[in-house]
Amino acid sequence: MKTFAKGIHPSYCKNETKGLRIVEAIAPLKVIILLHQNLGASCEPLVKVGDDVALGQKIGETSKFVSAPVHASIAGKVTKIEKLPHPCGTNVLSIVIEGSGDDSRKLENSIFESRGIENISHLEIRAAVKEAGIVGLGGAVFPAYVKLSPPKDKKIDTILVNGCECEPYITADHRIMLERAEDVVKGAKLVAKACNAGRIIFGVEANKKDAIKVLREVVRHKPEEGIYDGLEVVELATKYPQGGEKMLIKAVLDRAVPSGGLPLDVGVVVANVGSCVAIAEAVFMGLPLIKRVVTVTGSGICEPKNLLVRIGTTFKDIIEQCGGLTADAYKVIMGGPMMGVAQYTLDVPVVKATSCILVLAKKDVEEEKIYPCIKCGRCVRNCPMNLVPTRLAAYANSGKFSDFDEWGGQDCMECGCCVYVCPAKIPIVQLVKLGKLKLRQMK
Numbered sequence: 001m002k003t004f005a006k007g008i009h010p011s012y013c014k015n016e017t018k019g020l021r022i023v024e025a026i027a028p029l030k031v032i033i034l035l036h037q038n039l040g041a042s043c044e045p046l047v048k049v050g051d052d053v054a055l056g057q058k059i060g061e062t063s064k065f066v067s068a069p070v071h072a073s074i075a076g077k078v079t080k081i082e083k084l085p086h087p088c089g090t091n092v093l094s095i096v097i098e099g100s101g102d103d104s105r106k107l108e109n110s111i112f113e114s115r116g117i118e119n120i121s122h123l124e125i126r127a128a129v130k131e132a133g134i135v136g137l138g139g140a141v142f143p144a145y146v147k148l149s150p151p152k153d154k155k156i157d158t159i160l161v162n163g164c165e166c167e168p169y170i171t172a173d174h175r176i177m178l179e180r181a182e183d184v185v186k187g188a189k190l191v192a193k194a195c196n197a198g199r200i201i202f203g204v205e206a207n208k209k210d211a212i213k214v215l216r217e218v219v220r221h222k223p224e225e226g227i228y229d230g231l232e233v234v235e236l237a238t239k240y241p242q243g244g245e246k247m248l249i250k251a252v253l254d255r256a257v258p259s260g261g262l263p264l265d266v267g268v269v270v271a272n273v274g275s276c277v278a279i280a281e282a283v284f285m286g287l288p289l290i291k292r293v294v295t296v297t298g299s300g301i302c303e304p305k306n307l308l309v310r311i312g313t314t315f316k317d318i319i320e321q322c323g324g325l326t327a328d329a330y331k332v333i334m335g336g337p338m339m340g341v342a343q344y345t346l347d348v349p350v351v352k353a354t355s356c357i358l359v360l361a362k363k364d365v366e367e368e369k370i371y372p373c374i375k376c377g378r379c380v381r382n383c384p385m386n387l388v389p390t391r392l393a394a395y396a397n398s399g400k401f402s403d404f405d406e407w408g409g410q411d412c413m414e415c416g417c418c419v420y421v422c423p424a425k426i427p428i429v430q431l432v433k434l435g436k437l438k439l440r441q442m443k
């Protein structure tokens with residue numbers, strides 16, 4: 001089975017939610033729309049305190065190329081515009097909307113549906129995706145419009161649809177593939193049209209055989225019967241971090257993205273399955289990105305669920321809709337246990353990057369004592385980016401940032417494999433993050 005070199009095999013802990021259908025969460029009375037929810041530039045507010053806003057109205061935007069607008073996920077009144085906590089740990093300018101309960105505005109505007117993909121131009125697709133504020137929903141939050149607008153000197157031949165969802169606990173993408181396969185395929189075709197790519201390959205890990213079967217039925221890819229119509233579904237080994245863009249490209253196409261480069265440097269655009277659904281909704285229905293699927297799970301949650309949540313809903317509201325926290329709930333993380341970010345307050349809102357709210361009970365959280373490096377080399381043997389994590393951590397820790405840069409610190413994808421295998425429990429990822437931040441500041 002196809003895969004990449006190195007990586008790890010953690011416990012996947014997906015059984016709790018992988019069989020749970022996506023349920024629409026109750027619309028909250030208040031949402032907090034952060035003006036920085038994408039990789040790239042922040043948005044400027046387009047509204048002021050006291051304004052009434054309609055459901056789906058664009059309320060934040062910037063003219064910078066690498067950015068994505070934000071929209072009101074409920075109808076109501078703007079009550080505050082101020083800096084509030086981002087689940088990634090910083091404070092960012094945010095728009096607070098208190099709901100009027102009027103969700104009656106019809107968002108759908110299916111101007112393209114009747115025309116069919118072949119009759120929609122690449123410029124129309126890009127414009128709809130840009131207007132809808134779509135970003136990569138797998139966690140990278142790279143503006144989709146930018147991805148769909150490759151420079152003229154870069155030929156894209158393949159669209160890789162990422163259905164790996166290799167992070168433990170999270171099952172949002174798995175459910176999307178099972179419940180929205182038609183829309184995943186439609187969105188992938190739109191991405192291919194926008195990038196003028198001739199081939200679409202769906203990459204899915206072997207622990208989601210039901211999703212592979214459903215996708216193959218939709219795309220008529222039946223290797224056993226020799227049926228193939230240009231869209232292919234590839235089964236990949238279950239290994240972390242198979243869903244990393246570079247790992248996926250290597251596993252499926254055997255192409256290596258150069259250091260500091262992007263998938264388009266090797267003729268590829270990677271799109272997450274949730275992003276494909278959002279792109280199909282934006283183009284065919286005129287829907288802005290105001291909702292996303294969030295897996296709420298872990299030993300500290302009373303009723304784990306896969307919820308379709310309005311962006312801007314607080315973690316507190318969502319946890320209440322999942323029966324609340326258990327008595328021994330101890331740690332709340334946005335994302336999975338490998339790459340997620342621990343939270344210090346439940347008043348943070350769901351952002352476009354929130355694929356999971358993971359709550360762990362005390363028994364599942366070990367307080368680790370840190371020891372000196374014993375030079376065992378495990379971190380090196382498992383780093384999927386072929387880095388030397390022990391050295392990167394040491395350089396960042398001792399302030400040798402040029403050495404850190406020279407040894408490829410900026411290529412670290414912060415997957416956490418090195419920390420997972422390190423017997424000394426050295427916080428390598430945190431040190432690498434520090435090194436990257438210092439380098440950015442220095443530059």
Ligand code: SF4
Pocket residue numbers: 382383384385386387388389392411412413414415416417418419428429432
């Ligand atoms: S150094 Fe970075 S890329 Fe390598 S294993 Fe550690 S976190 Fe992953």
Ligand code: SF4
Pocket residue numbers: 372373374375376377378379380389390418421422423424425426
């Ligand atoms: S795994 Fe930990 S102890 Fe072993 S070499 Fe790497 S940093 Fe040192």
